[in-house]
Amino acid sequence: MHAGAGADRALGLFINTLPVRLDLDGTGVAASVRTTHARLSELLAHEHASLALAQRCSGVAAPAPLFGALLNYRHNTPAAMTGCGPDDVLAGMEWLGGEERTNYPLTLSVEDYGEALGLTAQVVEPVSADRVCGYMQHVLEQLAEALERAPDRPVRELDILPAAERTYLLEDLNRTAAAYPSQRCIHELFEAQVRQAPEAVAVVHEDERLSYGEL
Structure with missing residues (x-):
């Protein structure tokens, strides 16, 4: 975000990843959100730090991974906004498609489309990406409701299991009766x-x- 003059002319993908620890304890949801915002804001001062430096400063001894899950917030330009102007640099080009890969067991991206939000997950099998997105959507709904109606509710009490998933885990998987x-x-x-x-x-x-x- 602060790469300096001329960064817009440099070829490359500039993404850095830094670890952040969240406390899921008895803290109220409103206070927890404010604390999370403060910790993320503090990380901006270290956005140019290398992963090796972050590893050394963490106290986590190698080869243990510094983190095993990534959360990304992506600002996406709607497809309808591209190719509509005479000076569009993509005029005459055809989009064939793309495929993402990650080296981490769990990568969850929040897609900001301007007027709507979406979720994209990449997970190691046998976990389903749809299930992970379902967990995230449900807990975000729980968080929004708690912020509006019960801001002092402990953040650890937020329920991540949708009703169908709870039924599957507690009832369907435990149907072991056999003739x-x-x-x-x-x-x-x-x-x-x-x-x-x-x-x-x-x-x-x-x-x-x-x-x-x-x-």
Whole structure:
């Protein structure tokens, strides 16, 4: 943001990433937002610092990563605004597409389109990007509601789980009921398993194992 004279004529992509720590504790949401803003503002003085310098100043010993998640706020010009003027430098060019990549386990971008906001996530499988964006959207809605109605509500009490996701995690994944011959006694079921797979491991205690046949 303060690259100096002539920076607009330099070829390259100038992006730096600095770590920020947020305290999700008993602090009220309004106070937490103000503290977050203050910490981000303080980082502007260090925006030219190298990642190596940030690593040395952090006290986090290598090779441990300084951070494993990126949050980016991107100002996007709507596509409708390009190619509409006679002096447009992109006149006559066709946009074929693009693809983003990241080396971090989680990258979440807030897309500012001027009149609307969007979310873009890149995550390591098996986590779904849609689920991460759903978490973010839900917690932003929770934050906005708390700022308006309960600014002293502890920030750690904000709920990140949408209703459908909560149902999936707590109910759908815990549906472990399975049909079995309930009319038979437990020892009869055990005997049937011995006949079916006598070499299968039945009991493990420290370094000792017993098969169904041995047990």
